[in-house]
Amino acid sequence: MNFNDSEIVASILNTQGYGATRNVEEADLVLLNTCSIREKAEQTVRQRLTTFKKTKQQKPGFLVGVLGCMAERLKSKFLEEEKLVDLVVGPDAYRTLPALIEEAGTGQKAINVLLSREETYGDISPVRLDSNGVTAFVSIMRGCNNMCTFCVVPFTRGRERSRDPYSILAEATDLFERGYREVTLLGQNVDSYYFVDESKDETITFASLLERVAGISPLLRVRFSTSHPKDITDEVLHAMARHENICNYIHLPVQSGSTRVLQLMNRTYTREWYMKKVDRIREILPDCAISTDVITGFCTETEEDHQDTMSIMEYAKYDLAYMFAYSERPGTLAARRYQDDVPEDVKKRRLAEIVALHRGHSHESMQKEVGKTVKVLVEGTSKKSDEQLFGRTDQNKVAVFDKGDLQKGDYVMVKIDDCTAGTLIATVVGRC
Incomplete structure (x- = not known):
């Protein structure tokens, strides 16, 4: 963002x-x-x-x-x-x-520093900084209405407001016509996107917006971030299933695996509810990769709470996770209501444990790709060799392969030969 x-x-x-x-x-x-x-x-x-x-x-x-x-x-x-x-x-x-x-x-x-209830910058065409000419971000909304107690965003970015869908579609169409082949729709909580067009007596939800962007061209890949577990709907999941160019990747922050801690965080779901949401994603989208955010050491977190987080990570086996020790932010509800009482050494130890657990899950996820033939969008030259290119799979995994006569923006089929903890090693088997 x-x-x-x-x-x-x-x-x-x-x-x-x-x-x-x-x-x-x-x-x-x-x-x-x-x-x-x-x-x-x-x-x-x-x-x-x-x-x-x-x-x-x-x-x-x-x-x-x-x-x-x-x-x-x-x-x-x-x-x-x-x-x-x-x-x-x-x-x-x-x-x-x-x-x-x-x-x-x-x-x-x-x-x-005045906050606005209307500003979306929808009429401004962003200058693409450090652009690879292939992938771009498109903001669809600003602000957040979720008052998670640990989070400063509602106080620094204001209330939620959705950008009009026509400017979003115009920006994405312009990007495609200029050679871009992937857009990531951005919002603090994209699933709560909601726009009422009174002139057409029409309500556009995130699911319908997602389908409209995907409909620009089958050659335009669509990603989105971030989803709140309470708001992602079956309609969104079915839209993803209907469109091959909507990537099978969902960022679904869990924050904690303990229902007690989740209540203190005001996340508005339980451990069991979150696990059912993971089940539902995998029921409708069997090949969907899921990533997450995890906060360890939140106020009053016990060893039992920590083990609940470890076990929900075992359950979900996230493909990617962003993991942090709790950092109290001045002005947040948690700073006003709770004492940051978990010692730093305990936070560090618990963080090391969840990082180690996730590293195993991530490597396991990469190894599952070995032997498969998958579609990759070429994004640029590999950091390690000018003779190789890199791109991402539908599941947001990075693959590297020999350059040949390929160009940025090409879609290619590659066979996954091997992997490291963070990269798939591939051989090009054909163009798309």
């Missing part, structure tokens, strides 16, 4: 004559687009800001701004505490950047 926001910012600034540079010394303006989801992310931002100090001293007029969730959370404190920051802009205020930059250029501290 932050990457997509950066592309929106680049588009807004392009209209003001700004262009991107990879060289800080050449820049007139540096903007850090920030995340507040974990403390480490904020620490990284503070460290990065100090690296611009010398440039700021040597280059009059050099401006540094902080965008996004961290800007929203800290607001004016940033201007007071951080002498390196000239402007602070929240995620709903990017349209005001030109005026804020002009204000900061006069020596004034510029800030706009």
